[in-house]
Amino acid sequence: MTISYLITGGTTPDGIATDIAIDANGTIAHLGNSLAAEAAQTIDATGKIVLPGLVDLHTHLREPGNDDAETVETGTQAAAKGGFTAVHAMANSNPVADTAGVVEQVYRLGRQSGWTDVHPVGAVTVGLAGERLAELSAMYDSTAQVTMFSDDGMCVWDPVLMRRALEYVKSFDGFIAQHAQEPRLTEGAQMNESALSSELGLAGWPAVAEESIIARDVLLAQHVDSRIHICHVSTAGSVELIRWAKSQGINVTAEVTPHHLLLTEDYVKTYDPVYKVNPPLRKDSDVHALREGLADGTIDTVGTDHAPHTQETKQCEWVVAAMGMTGLETALPVIQHAMVDTGLLDWHGVARVMSANPARIYRHAEQGQLTKSGGLVEGAVANLVVYDPHHKFTVNPTDHASKSTNSPYRGMELSGQVTDVFYRGHQVVADANLTTPYRHS
Amino acid sequence: MRHLLATRDLSYDHALAILDTAQEMASVSDRSIKKLPTLRGQTVVNLFFEDSTRTRTSFEAAAKRLSADVLNFAVKTSSVSKGESLKDTVQTLEAIGGDAIVMRHWASGAAQQLANFGWSSSAVINAGDGTHEHPTQALLDAFTLRNRLYNQQGTGKDLAGIHIVIVGDILHSRVARSNVWLLHTLGAKVTLSGPPTLMPVGVHTWPVEVNYDLDALLAQRPEAVMMLRVQAERMSGDFFPSAAEYTRRWGLTNDRYKKIANTPTLIMHPGPMNRGLEISAAAADSAQNTALEQVANGVSVRMAVLYLLLAGQLGQ
Numbered sequence: 001m002t003i004s005y006l007i008t009g010g011t012t013p014d015g016i017a018t019d020i021a022i023d024a025n026g027t028i029a030h031l032g033n034s035l036a037a038e039a040a041q042t043i044d045a046t047g048k049i050v051l052p053g054l055v056d057l058h059t060h061l062r063e064p065g066n067d068d069a070e071t072v073e074t075g076t077q078a079a080a081k082g083g084f085t086a087v088h089a090m091a092n093s094n095p096v097a098d099t100a101g102v103v104e105q106v107y108r109l110g111r112q113s114g115w116t117d118v119h120p121v122g123a124v125t126v127g128l129a130g131e132r133l134a135e136l137s138a139m140y141d142s143t144a145q146v147t148m149f150s151d152d153g154m155c156v157w158d159p160v161l162m163r164r165a166l167e168y169v170k171s172f173d174g175f176i177a178q179h180a181q182e183p184r185l186t187e188g189a190q191m192n193e194s195a196l197s198s199e200l201g202l203a204g205w206p207a208v209a210e211e212s213i214i215a216r217d218v219l220l221a222q223h224v225d226s227r228i229h230i231c232h233v234s235t236a237g238s239v240e241l242i243r244w245a246k247s248q249g250i251n252v253t254a255e256v257t258p259h260h261l262l263l264t265e266d267y268v269k270t271y272d273p274v275y276k277v278n279p280p281l282r283k284d285s286d287v288h289a290l291r292e293g294l295a296d297g298t299i300d301t302v303g304t305d306h307a308p309h310t311q312e313t314k315q316c317e318w319v320v321a322a323m324g325m326t327g328l329e330t331a332l333p334v335i336q337h338a339m340v341d342t343g344l345l346d347w348h349g350v351a352r353v354m355s356a357n358p359a360r361i362y363r364h365a366e367q368g369q370l371t372k373s374g375g376l377v378e379g380a381v382a383n384l385v386v387y388d389p390h391h392k393f394t395v396n397p398t399d400h401a402s403k404s405t406n407s408p409y410r411g412m413e414l415s416g417q418v419t420d421v422f423y424r425g426h427q428v429v430a431d432a433n434l435t436t437p438y439r440h441s
Numbered sequence: 442m443r444h445l446l447a448t449r450d451l452s453y454d455h456a457l458a459i460l461d462t463a464q465e466m467a468s469v470s471d472r473s474i475k476k477l478p479t480l481r482g483q484t485v486v487n488l489f490f491e492d493s494t495r496t497r498t499s500f501e502a503a504a505k506r507l508s509a510d511v512l513n514f515a516v517k518t519s520s521v522s523k524g525e526s527l528k529d530t531v532q533t534l535e536a537i538g539g540d541a542i543v544m545r546h547w548a549s550g551a552a553q554q555l556a557n558f559g560w561s562s563s564a565v566i567n568a569g570d571g572t573h574e575h576p577t578q579a580l581l582d583a584f585t586l587r588n589r590l591y592n593q594q595g596t597g598k599d600l601a602g603i604h605i606v607i608v609g610d611i612l613h614s615r616v617a618r619s620n621v622w623l624l625h626t627l628g629a630k631v632t633l634s635g636p637p638t639l640m641p642v643g644v645h646t647w648p649v650e651v652n653y654d655l656d657a658l659l660a661q662r663p664e665a666v667m668m669l670r671v672q673a674e675r676m677s678g679d680f681f682p683s684a685a686e687y688t689r690r691w692g693l694t695n696d697r698y699k700k701i702a703n704t705p706t707l708i709m710h711p712g713p714m715n716r717g718l719e720i721s722a723a724a725a726d727s728a729q730n731t732a733l734e735q736v737a738n739g740v741s742v743r744m745a746v747l748y749l750l751l752a753g754q755l756g757q
Binding site for chain 1: 449526527528546547548549550551553554557558570571572573574612615618641642643644645646647
């Protein structure tokens with residue numbers, strides 16, 4: 001067996017120093033100590049963590065239609081630099097990914113790019129309009145084999161339509177990812193509804209607008225015995241609702257973004273639209289509850305909600321600025337800062353919420369494989385991230401691979417650097433720089 | 442202090458300095474030649490992204506009385522209507538040669554963005570931004586109150602111990618916000634009244650009391666009652682059942698006015714007034730109503746602000 005790469009001295013998520021040999025077929029050939037392999041390229045990971053490739057259930061790649069903000073190529077380059085080996089591209093492109101044709105286009109662009117797996121998310125409703133179900137089966141039957149559907153950016157507000165969607169996707173083990181936002185309660189909303197929004201004169205986005213939809217939808221999922229995933233949970237009340245739903249045996253999963261785990265509404269005082277995001281940045285108490293929820297398993301996974309925008313749509317008045325932040329390239333350092341450095345998660349926990357759990361939710365066979373104790377799996381596809389948690393840096397979005405620079409962490413001091421990434425056994429990132437993409441056969 | 446963006450962060454000393462300077466400026470308006478040479482050679486740009494007659498004219502008069510050149514820039518005749526960004530618009534104007542930018546904008550925070558994002562090197566004066574703040578309106582209101590209460594002898598005095606009731610559409614009012622912060626800074630007691638649907642979320646954290654019973658408040662004989670315009674244009678959906686019901690509960694109707702007529706309670710209104718909705722004709726036309734004085738005092742206050750910012754008389 002030809003060994004292509006040997007990663008030495010790194011610590012796997014179970015906390016054990018382990019050498020990793022990757023073979024020419026792109027699988028993890030051997031795990032152990034003092035491995036030696038002839039003709040292998042050796043990567044010294046001493047002092048670093050080796051995690052399974054990260055999986056993001058919530059990415060905006062903007063292509064087709066908005067390729068001035070991002071393309072599948074640049075978005076997946078950003079993902080690779082952030083340690084992701086699979087991303088799920090949300091459907092709010094232009095045209096909307098609501099047909100087999102569009103999801104196949106996105107899937108094909110991902111294969112051509114070769115930096116990560118790209119799984120298109122299909123729209124639940126035609127044009128995200130919330131009026132008629134899109135052809136969900138056609139998207140599942142397409143080359144892209146879509147099983148995750150979301151009108152993200154818009155809430156599937158009509159309860160009957162939501163019920164039908166939940167019922168319909170059961171025929172192919174699909175699930176609905178809900179952007180929980182009651183539209184009437186958030187008309188014109190600009191930031192979290194609070195004393196601060198009143199002071200700043202910005203229309204408020206109340207927590208109850210998220211919580212009321214989550215409450216409805218977990219009950220609907222229970223009623224029709226289907227699977228539901230809650231996107232970007234942002235309030236303490238939402239965490240409580242999901243905790244309750246899980247305690248009732250309801251088949252619900254949930255994600256939280258890195259920015260909701262770190263930033264609060266106080267940043268809005270600057271009126272800098274880089275902090276404008278949907279759902280909005282909330283309060284300290286919400287951040288605390290979200291961290292606790294992620295640590296105790298109530299929230300299953302971290303979804304970046306990477307939302308690139310052009311400077312034109314961000315460098316303008318707050319009220320008209322686009323909502324969203326980039327996040328793929330900073331996700332791991334932010335999670336380290338918010339969850340690991342605070343003692344809420346160890347590296348096994350990070351591997352669980354950023355790799356194993358999202359892979360489990362999407363039923364990926366080739367991503368997120370971990371043993372029960374957090375070790376890597378011999379024989380698994382070599383999707384791996386080598387991460388240096390000690391590297392200190394100042395975030396500078398102009399260094400990012402993403403086309404867009406709307407990172408809320410600009411100028412912030414963080415720790416952690418993705419130094420090497422192996423995608424299907426091919427090294428796509430070396431010494432924190434992109435190398436060459438993987439070529440699908 | 443380089444800019445005047447909000448009263449929320451205006452210090453007591455700076456607020457008093459503006460009011461005292463306005464007192465001096467008011468005397469200029471009484472002269473036959475209403476002009477000072479102070480800002481000769483400087484240019485004040487009135488940049489109005491929202492329609493306004495009284496505020497723009499007031500700033501223009503203030504700048505001209507200080508001998509500054511004035512450029513009036515209305516959004517409907519600008520390249521903004523062709524899609525130019527705020528940043529580009531301001532930088533174009535600066536290239537023409539503005540020293541101060543007086544900006545009214547429909548977006549909350551626009552003045553802060555201009556001052557703090559490196560888009561402009563001029564002094565920025567917020568002439569009203571969205572539903573956020575309108576600091577010179579609050580300053581002229583305080584100036585009017587001080588003049589009335591202290592019979593033009595208010596120099597050096599604050600508003601400690603004074604009770605002001607602000608009534609109506611607090612939620613959509615930048616005037617109310619600026620007044621709340623400034624009146625509090627100057628030591629006044631502020632009570633807000635109006636429909637609960639038009640009270641801002643989190644108002645309990647503000648330095649005010651909230652009392653929905655306007656009759657009970659008027660019976661307390663506050664020094665002033667400030668009636669706000671109901672801003673129907675900012676409302677989506679029903680904030681109260683009908684105009685008639687609003688007037689019955691929170692309007693300064695004839696019956697309510699009669700109860701405070703010939704008392705020391707002043708009636709204030711930032712204008713324009715919706716007669717018959719938040720204020721009756723009798724109350725609007727009464728000698729207790731300071732609305733026209735407020736307009737006149739606006740020029741003095743804006744002269745003071747321009748003078749202090751452009752002549753560099755306000756310390757850091």
